Amino acid sequence: MGLLGKFFHHSSGNHEEEIKSKGFEISECSFECDSCTSKFPASLKFDEEAELWDSTKPFGLHLLVSTGKSDWPHDATGESNTLSNAVAKWGSDHSQKYSQIGNIKVSTSSLSSDEFLTDDDYIKEQKGDILILPFFVWVKGVTIKETSSVLSSLIPDLIKFRNEKVTDLQIPTTYSTSFPSVRFEIDTSKSYVFLCSHRTRDKRCGVTAPIMKKEMDLHLRDLGLYRDVGDNTPNGVRVAFINHIGGHKYAANVIIYLRSSGKIIWLARCKPNNVVPIIDECIVNDGKVWPNNIRLLQKLDPIDW
Structure with missing residues (x-):
């Protein structure tokens, strides 16, 4: 089946009007780049037929715990006395309170923590880092015991600051007073890109994510947008791994956060030859998409701090 035929086969009505109503543009470029020669192993099988549109639920808050790893236990946030478990518990306890902004998603990530932790540290009460998206704010050096209090203090303020279009955000001194060991x-960054690499949950994600990241990093380097660990030069793009987010059969799943516009793009059935178009159209051109590969589109109020 040719590309055009495949497009219409999957997308009844292709959702173009819905996409535009959400504040996104339809890309006129091909979703495939002929110059990319990388491929997934032929042994991997994916669902190439099911409708992707709205195949996952909207969310308004994404909390990502830095672990420096690319694979985790089957239940990545389920192990007691870990920071990821404390964050997940806070998310579950507060999901109803913040229902007006959407579901709360909690993930473990390959992002590195400022704290130098050993493997055993994740089953002890140690400090760690949490990235709060789509607010592009870090909580660094927070302990398990502090997690609930810190998030309960910070999250309402971030929502308020965004609603009031606060610019040049300065973290209130009350946070520093109440939590002197925590850094806010x-x-x-211009954008974050997340790929599910949770091999323990599904081998396909463990195989496809590293291939996708390698291709993304190469193209981002060509564009001067790549940011390695420790490089905090503004307006770069960071690509990282996260645990299971649903839809293994649609791998590779790609979640993109765009800072300046508040756009969130969740693509699926992505292959290595889609990497250049994804970066050029979704990130550089601020949210141009292909109807056939969308699981979810959201446009939230942008932040300007």
Whole structure:
């Protein structure tokens, strides 16, 4: 089946009007780049037929715990006495309270923590880092015991600051007074891209995510947008791994956060030859998409700090 035929086969009505109503543009470029020669192993099988549109639920808050790893236990946030478990518990306990902004998603990530932790530290009460998206704010050096209090203090303020279109955000001194060992920092990245690499849950994600990241990093380097660990030069793009987000059969899943526009793009059935178009159209051109590969589109109020 040719590309055009495949497009219409999957997308009844292709959702173009819905996409535009959400504040996104339809890309006129091909979703495939002929110059990319990388491929997934032929042994991997994916669902190439099911409708992707709205195949996952909207969310308004995404909390990502830094672990420096690319694979986790089957229940990545289920192990007691870990920071990821404390964050997940806070998310579950507060989901109803913040229902007006959407579901709360909690993930473990390959992002590195500022704290130098050993493997055993994740089953002890140690400090760690949490990235709060789509607010592009870090909570660094927070302990398990502090997690609930810190998030309960910070999250309502971030929502308020965004609603009031606060610019040049300065973290209130009350946070520093109440939590003297915790650092609150603004993330100046242009975009974050997350790939499910949770091999323990599904081998396909463990195989496809590293291939996708390698291709993304190469193209981002060509564009001067790549940011390695420790490089905090503003307006870069960071690509990282996260645990299971649903839809293994649609791998590779790609979640993109765009800072300046508040757009969230969740693509699926992505292959290595889609990487260049994804970066050029979704990130550089601020949210141009292909109807056939969308699981979810959201446009939230942008932040300007």
